Amino acid sequence: MATPPPSRAAPIIERAPLALVEVYGSEHVVSHVNFAFCKLLGKAREEVIGVPFSTIVPGGDDCVPLLDGVYETGRAITHAHEDPDANQTAWLYAMWPALDPLEHPQGVIIGLTRIQNFRQNVTEMNEALLIAGLHEQESKETAERLNAHLAAEIAERKHAEQELREANEQLAVADRSKDQFLAMLAHELRNPLAPIKNAAQILRMANSPDATILRAQAIIERQVDHLAKLVDELLDLSRVHRGKITLDRVRFDLARAVSRAVDSCDHLMRQQHHVVTVDVPTPGSLCIDADPTRIDQILVNLISNAAKYTRAGGAIEVQAAREGALAVVRVRDNGLGIAPENLQRVFELFAQVEQSLERSQGGLGLGLKLVKELVEMHGGTVEATSEGLGKGSEFVVRLPAIEARAVVEPAARSTAKHRGKPRHILVVDDNIDNRETMEIMLTMLGHRVDVAEDGEQAVDKALQARYDIAFVDIGLPKLDGYQVAETIRRRREGAGIVLIALSGYGQPEDKRKAIDAGFDQHLTKPVKSANITQILADLESFKRS
Template identity: 45%
Template sequence: MEERILIVAPRGRDAEVVAQVLSRERMECVVCTNVGQLVATLPEGAACALIADEALDALALRSLDGWLSTQPPWSDFPFVLLVGNGKKGVPTAEGRRLEVLGNVMLIERPVSGEALVSAARSARRARRRQYQARAMIAERAAANLRLVNAARQKDEFLAMLAHELRNPLAPIRNAAEAIRTTDAVLPARVQWAREIIERQSRHLASLLEDLLDVSRITTGKITLKRNIIELGGVLAAAIDVAKLALDAHGHTLVVRAPDDSIYLDADATRLAQVFGNLLDNAVKYTLDGGRIEIDVTAEEGLVTVAVSDNGTGIAPEELPEIFELFSQSNRALDRAQGGLGIGLSVVRSLIGMHGGTVRAESAGLGLGTRIVVTLPTVDAPVQGSDRADDVEHGNTQILDVLVVDDNVDAASSLALLLELNGHRVRIAHDGLHALDACADAQPDAVLLDIGLPGMDGYEVAQRLRQMVTMSHATLIAITGYGQPEDIARARAAGFDHHLVKPVEPDTLALLFDDVRQSRATQLR
């Protein structure tokens, strides 16, 4: 069908003669009585149309114009126009207009059979090239669709991988934290083992977050929760996370910063992640007993934070690639410290999202490394009431807490941790038992896993919100699912907060401060 030649020549036996000439050359021809029939036949497929100019009137031109406007981008349908009509070499006004409308080849009558065949073959070759372009476009579209599906499957796999890895991480971290509360009476060897467990589980959680962030950043799914924040607090949080590793390797950390506070319009969690990554790299690539320095300098509208070490350094040829995804430095003779090669890529992306820049400096292998981050600053916020003054962090006021998790180790370890902090804790391992527990006695807070068997955490939250006695309870999702859509879905289901496993005890303590204040407000 797509190789056919459509013919419109209404005068005498012209159409029949043209069809006979072309058919002898094994060209399939279809004779149409008028342009309207030709336009109706075109959607079925054709290589070209051969039209005598006397067939073109105003109505025919409108029909052709309408069809030509619907052509896909790859198509430039060829017309062969037989002109003359008794006036040698002069096409009709309609014929001249058709030249403007489409891809037209003019043939003057009377025409020889050879010229007619040559024109038809030329038009068919041009149409075949268009078909090739169509096939290439279709293949590219199919390839793009495959890429989109592969990216979606990758994201789904990473989300599931994160969930499955976070589940065992949570009880490990909880158990290490529970042991820490009794450090004073533990033998030194047990304290040492607890520190290794805590340090390595933190490191594994950090690697997992970096891996997920690469996917979020490359797909544009990461968002910043900006507030006016103080840089010193962000650096303190990063240093606190790195402290175990710094101490384990015997490194000396020196921090030099201005006395005055420096304020940023930024996401405090993401910046703490950035500087935590930089400190983690400095620790890994510096031999035990090394020196790591953080230098903060402020200029008009900008602050520079430089993290330096006297470690293994970077070869000059590797510096331009150090921030590329999966870039691996040959700083060490083996892969013991190599990492995934994604941390600095995440750093560059997050700093760029904050409107800043980052660069690496090194005099060469064995001569240390300096990573320099520059960020825009803002004016100090207007002073107002500080909630920290209203609620003392670490308040020992007892809360009634329900922990819901089908992972027995995760539930029991978190419950033990909460009990060591003085709270009254109950445990449920599925949604139905959680509903029954809340009906028996209203808790102040419910720590609810999402991936429960049978009734999932979203449905449990929705049902709890329908219970009159639970209208003021705080629902906290504690889950291995941490994608933006997971957080949005948790909010829609009725959760007040969404935490990703493993949960930092300090984060949970701050949320419990909110629960206490909410309960105090209800009692007034």
């Protein structure tokens, strides 16, 4: 079997500190390994590429059915193998499905580590203690031997405790490596999405009379948004598990939030000609104390999920009401339904319940798990019910309600289509596709645009010309984006320019770092043209004194 080219994850695997290997196909042939893997096994890269994984690692035969299960179910699996040929040594395996399943449908990424002195053989010690106990009264020498055995057992236990502490430390390191891997993965995926998103927006702005071009543009933009949403969900779940998400609670109207979520999913339901019924109480009568952004995320996930699993022409009902002390939202459809034995599994991580032979719905099985985590963070519950396959399903969210007093509503952004006055703009990006599509899009909006391809060019141009605003990528050569902002802010000539950071990294700590460096705002790639238009229209609000 020919070894396929390395997948999109290859550069990420190469830089990872954990031993990682990527395999492909029914024989699980190795397609890529990193230095840490070769060092761990004491093999050269050429010795393992193109070779079945089961033949190069301890306990490889036991891994084969597990690897089959990973690419058949799309679920991650962990496995421990005690090496019979190496005393008290164990190998730990973690197996994930491929990052690009369309290109590598039988691909699996495997991380492994070796733990030595994994077990202690207490059986022989216990037998020795018993024999010593039987002869304890016979002689002082036997008693001394018993004491020696007891001391040895204590020493062994202390040694085992030390090994346990070291194993926990190794797990903590592996957990940090996983977080770094996910952040790097998000960055590597968002960067190529940015020029694709820009190009789709340029096609839309061109107002082509060709309906085929407009349909293709809409498809491209929807799929880019979908992939960006999957990346965001993956990172959000990681942050929830690490306790890194905090809720910005305010009192607001849940009924309005439900209406906003239905509007956000309108294109999905119109595309499938769904009949949508929305039943919410009078505005201001159903209030909760919650994070509006996270509640929107919960509702959009549930409604879009109903749209995905309801065939064309089907019915979707969204209801919100107060039931005692609870605010309750119900999302009901007459779609594919869920088998009774799978009702609890839908909220598991990476769960993709087989509701039909069709796999067109897609997804990584992250959305409903994220919904459950966020609802529970708000002190609520979520449950799924279904009468069976082909009979639709219902998801019910229950949250603590509050008295309907003065509430805070998320500020509505202006939807006016004015472009504002022309601006003088600097675009800084080392990726030529990002740079050119941003330049074209901003020029089409009526602005005068200059470009720079590295940090030093950016500083020189920003300090020589009087730009209104600069959009600056963070990962630049020569000077990175943070250094660019710090350098410009140190000079009097750069005090008035508005600096907007663009990055594939979008965690709160990334945004704080950008603001601390001197940026006025941080945007995560891919960026919507509406966000850029809004910033340019509101430019005066950014101006520094």
